[in-house]
Amino acid sequence: MSGLSIGTVYFSALEFFGVWLYLLVALAAGWVILAILALRAAPPADRGKPRFIALLAGIAAALLTALLLPLWTDASFRHIAVLADYVALIGGAVGIGTAVGVALLPVLWLAGRTRS
Structure with a gap:
């Protein structure tokens, strides 16, 4: 083993x-x-705006991934016929969307910080 x-x-x-x-x-x-x-660093005064932008970017990435993933894998939407295919497609899209949102949040927090 x-x-x-x-x-x-x-x-x-x-x-x-x-x-x-x-x-x-x-x-x-x-x-x-x-x-x-x-x-x-000190958190930005308005924490909601960077979170909202990161959330929107994550949702946009998830939707684009769900639409483009079959094309990237040389499949078409007619090949996606089984429930397991849909679950895998949605899982991949949610994973990519979450990764984009998490990756953007520190950058947006740093960008939203006031300069002294």
């Missing part, structure tokens, strides 16, 4: 994402730095 090691995860991720893995790791590191800066 083989265990799940860092090497296995790394080579599986490299096989799945290819060269894009390094760009994704750099993007994730940049987001972590922005999130730390946003959490350490």
Whole structure:
């Protein structure tokens, strides 16, 4: 029985994402730095506006993903006939929308901060 090691995860991720893995790791590191800066800084006076913009961006990304995901996978809407296909499509769209909203929130908090 083989265990799940860092090497296995790394080579599986490299096989799945290819060269894009390094760009994704750099993007994730940049987001972590922005999130730390946003959490350490004073929160913006109006927290509702950045949250609302991040929520709208997440919803827009989810809707676009739901519409474009079949095209990206070389499928068409006539291929999506089973309930499991719809559930996977909706799950992917919700995941992308959530990721976009979460990724934008620290950036919007930093952008909404008053400069002193």
